[in-house]
Amino acid sequence: METAKTKMNEELLKGLQREPTHKAVLLYSGGIDSTAAGLLLKQEGYSIWPLFIKYGQSAQAAEEYLVRTSTEKLGFEPTRTIETDLLKQLTRSRLLGQTSVDDSDAWVPGRNTLFMVLAGIYAKQIDADGISIGYMLDDNFVFGDNDFFHHQAMEGILSRSFLQPTRVLLPTMARGKQDLTKLLYQRGVLDLTVSCWNAKMAEGRVVSCQECANCVERNKYINELREKL
Ligand SMILES: [Zn+2]
Numbered sequence: 001m002e003t004a005k006t007k008m009n010e011e012l013l014k015g016l017q018r019e020p021t022h023k024a025v026l027l028y029s030g031g032i033d034s035t036a037a038g039l040l041l042k043q044e045g046y047s048i049w050p051l052f053i054k055y056g057q058s059a060q061a062a063e064e065y066l067v068r069t070s071t072e073k074l075g076f077e078p079t080r081t082i083e084t085d086l087l088k089q090l091t092r093s094r095l096l097g098q099t100s101v102d103d104s105d106a107w108v109p110g111r112n113t114l115f116m117v118l119a120g121i122y123a124k125q126i127d128a129d130g131i132s133i134g135y136m137l138d139d140n141f142v143f144g145d146n147d148f149f150h151h152q153a154m155e156g157i158l159s160r161s162f163l164q165p166t167r168v169l170l171p172t173m174a175r176g177k178q179d180l181t182k183l184l185y186q187r188g189v190l191d192l193t194v195s196c197w198n199a200k201m202a203e204g205r206v207v208s209c210q211e212c213a214n215c216v217e218r219n220k221y222i223n224e225l226r227e228k229l
Pocket of ligand 1: 197199208212
């Protein structure tokens with residue numbers, strides 16, 4: 001027991017003295033929020049290490065295509081992809097392989113908590129300062145594991161788990177979807193993102209359903225931007 005205690009203390013002391021590497025693992029899905037989070041973090045001086053998780057989501061193929069082909073243009077490191085069917089085995093969300101229409105169809109309980117732990121493990125492996133998730137104002141009060149207090153708590157859990165300060169970076173937290181859509185539109189990278197829950201690949205390109213809540217919202221914001229410019 002004494003040996004274990006000493007080792008833990010040593011690890012913690014090492015963790016507290018660790019020099020920042022300015023590397024951040026980004027939970028990257030090819031959506032507007034995570035893409036904007038990566039761009040804003042990059043602007044703050046971080047190198048971006050995207051992690052894409054295939055968990056059986058309906059739009060998986062379209063998302064995977066984007067996260068593989070867009071990183072160079074966005075200035076991110078190449079995307080690391082991992083796959084798990086744990087959520088598919090454990091939940092009945094319609095997001096996993098069926099057509100989703102609104103938020104209640106798209107809820108996978110605990111998904112963000114799990115993904116943030118996985119991103120944390122990857123961050124520890126590559127000696128990154130922390131992780132980032134494309135969480136923004138509109139996300140609050142929708143899913144329990146996507147609000148400010150959840151993410152703040154995750155910073156504590158990850159730091160505690162790895163015995164070193166592990167940051168949860170939230171560069172988009174004070175901004176809304178409309179604002180982030182505008183940011184990507186102005187930088188000419190909106191086409192490198194997908195919002196549709198049911199997006200598919202057809203003839204080498206991403207095709208959105210135009211019917212789900214995310215498609216309706218995206219089209220509304222794009223139309224507003226086009227009218228103003
Ligand atoms: Zn759609």
